[in-house]
Amino acid sequence: MAEETSSFRDRFRGIPKSIGFIWTFEFMERFSYYGNQAVLTLFLLESLSFDDDTTTAIFHAFKFATYFTPILGAILADSWQGKYRSIIGLSIVYCLGHVMFTMSGLIGRAPYPIPGGIAQAKAPVAMIGLALLSVGIGGRKPCVSSFGGDQFKEGQAKQLGVFFSLFYLAINIGAFLSQLITPVLRNDVQCFGHDCFALAFGVPLVVMTLGTVLFVLGTYTYKKRPAAGNLLVLVTKAMANAIKNRCNRSKSESRDHWMDYCDTNIYSPRLVGDIKLVLHVMIMFLPLPIYWTLFSQQGSRWTLQAYRMDGDAGALGTIQPDQIQSLNPLLIIILIPIFQGAIYPLLEKCRILRSPLQRMCTGMALSSVAYIITGVIQLKIQSYVPVLPAEGTAGLRVVNMAPGCSLTPVFMPPIDLTTKFKSPIPYMDQTALKDIPVGQHTMDFSCSSGPVQNLTAYSVDLESQKIYTVIVSDKNAQLSAPQPYTTRGEKPEKSDPMMRLIYLSDPSNLTPDRMVNVKIQSLDVSDQHHVFYNVTENAATEYVVKGPGTFQVEVQYHVNGSLQTKDVSQTYLAKNGGVYTIVVYGSTQLNLTSFSDVEPNRLNILWQVPQYFVITVGEVLFSITGLEFSYSQAPKSMKAVMQAAWLLTIAFGNLITVVVAKSRLIQDQAVEFFMFAVLMAVMTAIFIVMSHFYKYNVIPPDEEDGDEMTKYRTEPKETAKLME
Known part of the structure; x- marks a missing residue:
């Protein structure tokens, strides 16, 4: 045991002081990146008013750029500025992107009037911010990890392994914390009566700025290698030379591999051989973008799905739709030790899933x-979405507000409809009838209990594809009802609940100028409220959008210009996706009640946990194993090139999502999810066949230590000129 403890300590002994600055910088950068990404989808949807497909396309275009620009960052660092200066310069660009996003979160949210031109600049400012962020995030991505590796000496392989393990841990801790915190900042803090996206973007800005300052403070502890030429550029030139020579070859000339046509008077034979090894691995990368197409939608389509679910998690509180993403990094932190310590050793004993390619196939499946x-859950969500009346028909709801009365509505003359009213309707309940032919109709209302006089010859004029509400009440033992109220029958576009107010008159105490003022105040967010002023009798207000939560409704009413504060206050719970009507009624004593015009989101957000768990287990098997596979199958001098190729598979996976979302070929979201499942299954089958025939590279040992570029300068002198 003492020997093992000593070995464990040895792994940390000799780690350079500079690693502390680099690790903390990476943690703060990942907090910043995932914090921005967590709320990005809802910002595009709610604040910039894009639809679901455009929101998804912009999100994945940003992700594509983020994983494509590492190539540019590597070229900048290796060929011109060096890693250290590139990291600082790109981090400043990163911070500027955050500044633009924070500004876009403030535009149109200030309490003072905003000129139209500035208000219209909201979306362009956000898009410029996204462009700067993608350059800053992606450009620095290949620089920081390799810069950290540069800090170690030869013979510190154990310490280097510890660094990369802690580096990956920093990424996931930063991701988990930011995806947990920034949605709370967005939702629970109000900026001028709206979700505070400016704060949700501002905190990552501050964290990234502090991280950059901290990185600079560690300057004198760093080992800085000068720019030595970019290997990726050299590889590209060698491949272009081989293609050119192959196209210009004589018909009788034939070689085993197309890279064998590369001019060895210009390019080192060792370079050509290493490129052939890399290309052998890259062929295996061809089916992989589809995996990233599915995986990356956690931040877009899965968030939009959560947006239309019930976030009430019981003892866990309310889970925001952009907060559920934090499950992925949390599960990664939990699952990696379990896989390394228990599952992989068990699989080894059972002699299954032993090779990297077998594990990658399982992760894809x-x-x-x-x-x-995900598709099954989406079908369930869609089953709860109300359907508007068909063309040429209308819908009608009847609300019973007559105490002691079981209400029976009847069309006169009777209409032969397959769907009947729920009859009789209990007190303070409602019923609905669909597919009523449009036009003028007459109805009778009667009570099956109590000495209440019936309401007869009540006239309703129904228009096509509209829904109407009739509120029947008891006025001095006489059923009465004002004219029908046009009622919303669709879920809110942005999922947040909607409310309206109806002030129901009482003929027993009718005055010509009775009005009410009603304040609806959120108890969850202190400054989120709405006031309906001067609501006249039997009038219905427009629907207003509210944040979900518990609301207190207070009523003031005045007669003949004299304001009289009534002791009327009641609380109501408004959930995402719900549409509510609050009714003020009564004469000597006002009362309040609430009815749902559209039921709120019914499927709980915790139903997403299984899909997150399954895809995260797949990530452990696919992503981490895939990095190990690509790293081990590449010559030491080509590992950076292989990393760039791996990142490109992620970039093109996001590009596929952009194409699918913007083409809008599939209108049904559940069908789209099933389509991706089938496509992934097909690609998994192809990858299994490719894996069966794949022959693992035998990597020759490096004869020299030192810089990768130096190895390719050892042969033809012309190679050195190409790399300058």
Whole structure:
């Protein structure tokens, strides 16, 4: 045991002081990146008013750029500025992107009037911010990890392994904390009566700025290697030379591999051989973008799905739709030790899933399963979406507000409809009838209990594809009802609940100028409220959008210009997706009640946990194993090139999502999820066949230590000129 403890300590002994600055910088950068990404989808949807497909396309275009620009960052660092100066310069660009996003979150949210031109600049400012962020995030991505590796000496392989393990841990801790915190900042803090996106973007800005300052403070502890030429550029030139020579070859000339046509008087034979090894691995990358197409939608389509679910998690509180993403990094932190310490050793004993390619195939298959679960959940969500009346028909709701009365509505003359009213209607309940032919109709209302005089010859004029509400009440033992109220029958576009107010008159105490003022105050967010002024009798206000939560409704009413504060106050719970009507009624004593015009989101957000668990298990098997596979199958001098190729598979996976979302070929979201599941299953089958025939590279040992570029300068002198 003492020996093991010593070995464990040895792994940390000799780690350079500079690593502390680099690790903390990476943690703060990942907090900043995932914090911005967590609320990005809802910002595009709610604040910039894009639809679901455009929101998804912009989100994944940003992700595509983020994973494509690492190539540019590597070229900048290796060929011109060096890693240290590139990291600082790109971090400043990163911070500027955050500044633009924070500004876009403030535009149109200030309490003072905003000129139209500035208000219209909201979306362009946000898009400029996204562009700067993608350059800053992606450009620095290949620089920081390799810069950290540069800090170690030869013979510190154990310490280097510890660094990369802690580096990956920093990424996931930063991601988990930011995806947990920034949605709370967005939702629970109000900026001028709206969700505070400016704060949700501002905190990552501050964290990234502090991280950059901290990185600079560690300057004198760093080892800085000068720019030595970019290997990726050299590889590209060598491949272009081989293609050119192959196209210009004589018909009788034939070689084993197309890279063998590369001019060895210009390019080192060792370079050509290493490129051939890399290309052998890259062929295996061809099916992989589809995996990233599915995986990356956690921040877009899955968030939009959560947006239309019930966030009430019981003892866990309310889970925001952009907060559920934090499950992925949390599960990663939990699952990696479990896989390394228990599952992989067990699989080894059972002699299954032993090779990297077998594990990657399993991870791909699990992502397909995750999307089947996602599609099933989407079908359930869509089953709860109300359907508007068909063309040429209308809908009618009847609300019973007559005490002691079981209300029976009847069309006169009777209408032969397959769907009947729920009859009789209990007190303070409602019923609905669909597909009523449009036009003028007459109805009778009667009570099956109590000495109440019936309401007869009540006239309703119904228009096509509209829904109407009739509120029947008891006025001095006489059923009465004002004219029908046009009622919203669709869920809110942005999922937040909507409310309206109806002030129901009482003929027993009718005055010509009775009005009410009603304040609806959120108890969850102190400054979120709405006031209906001067609501006249039997009038209905427009629907207003509210944040979900508990609301207190207070009523003031005045007669003949004299304001009289009534002791009327009641609380109501408004959930995402719900549409509510609050009714003020009574004469000597006002009362309040609430009815749902559209039921709130019914499926709980915790139903997403299985799909997150399955896709995260798949990530452990696919992503981490894939990095190990690509790293081990590449010559030491080509590992950076292989990393760039791996990042490109992620970039093109996001590009596929952009194309699918913007083409809008699939209108049904559940069908789209099932389509991705089938596509992933097909790609998994292809990858299994490719894996069966794949022959693992035998990597020759490096004869020299030192810089990768130096190895390719050892042969033809012309190679050195190409790399300058």
